[in-house]
Amino acid sequence: MESQASMAPTPRALPYYVAFSQLLGLTVVAMTGAWLGLYRGGIAWESALQFNVHPLCMVIGLVFLQGDALLVYRVFRNEAKRATKILHGLLHVFAFIIALVGLVAVFDYHRKKGYPDLYSLHSWCGILVFVLYFAQWLVGFSFFLFPGASFSLRTRYRPLHIFFGAAIFLLSVGTALLGLKEALLFKLGTQYSTFEPEGVLANILGLLLASFAVAVVYILTRSDWKRPPQAEEQALSMDFKTLTEGDSPSSQ
């Protein structure tokens, strides 16, 4: 159990790491836009450019916003738990809606062009991530925001929710890398090996995507940066501990 009191000071280095992660995330979004604008003709819904809606929406939704949703509890350390939870849930809703637009864009584009769907590793991973993301949101909502779940159930589910949240985020980034690679090889083919500017830009974008993932998960997993429990939560958890002392799982 943490021993910090409520209104604990923010760890000194945390804001710099958060700022750095945001810089990386925004650079990734801007660079995806630049790549699509400079080398893929930009974005539109009613033309061949509809495809380009897909990578942009996925990077904004399932990379940037999903990553930021994971950081909410590290950034808002002294706000009411319920408000922070709602923000966490809402960011995931926005991410989900934007990703849904991106998904519709690519299926609609394939349908218009007569291309087959869901044959590649990128698409298999993508569908898996999307379904897991939706399931995790539903389960998270019913355990943590819906008033039914008991304190003991929440305590037991929390580590699983955090682990699968991070895993789904990393799978999303991995899927984005596969998609980027696919888009490059489809268009550039053997030209990719001549260090075409588009290839180099996209490679750098890939490394930045991976760096954003590393930065977010580092902030998330650093144990001394975890959100300190607030006065009322601590009281509640002490009550619970007293009630169940003896058969409660070791809280490490």
Next chain:
Amino acid sequence: MESQASMAPTPRALPYYVAFSQLLGLTVVAMTGAWLGLYRGGIAWESALQFNVHPLCMVIGLVFLQGDALLVYRVFRNEAKRATKILHGLLHVFAFIIALVGLVAVFDYHRKKGYPDLYSLHSWCGILVFVLYFAQWLVGFSFFLFPGASFSLRTRYRPLHIFFGAAIFLLSVGTALLGLKEALLFKLGTQYSTFEPEGVLANILGLLLASFAVAVVYILTRSDWKRPPQAEEQALSMDFKTLTEGDSPSSQ
């Protein structure tokens, strides 16, 4: 601080999860071999088949063995810490040597064929992973096995070593997925979209690679499965705590 005594019993579910991760890992290695044997003509050093040495070595070294090296402290819970450390270090050395053979194979193959090197996102990620892996091994060796580093320095470096170990492992798996995708698109091209058996097999291999990574990192990060400190370590850390009480970082 953990409160378990030494010779603590192994958590009930842990062996099943470890067995499942090994089943996944071995399936991944076998399936990589099957893919190369069935669809790529098998493996040899002195012919065009030299390329095939690369994916097999990388999957055995930087995926399977690297993953297993991370699990050593969860599996050998009551053995002497030093013996477990040496096993951890040795598994990483084997992984590194096998990966080095895989790396030489692809550079040598490119040289013989006159193909350019290091232009793709896969190759950039691969070189990055390889350099980070080597650096992490060197730093880990000098902090934890070489007798020079103080207890306080080890304690401070340990969480970073664990985080970067997991990050490098996940980057390795991500790089393998990018390589698999590259190999498929280079050979199958538009045939990939007709659900060719090779494409389907490789997609399943990709999903299993990702599942192995999730299983290993799950076992690694579950806090109640961490290795309990042994009697002599506990005594040492208590001494240290007594000496530094007051300015030691919260161990949470």
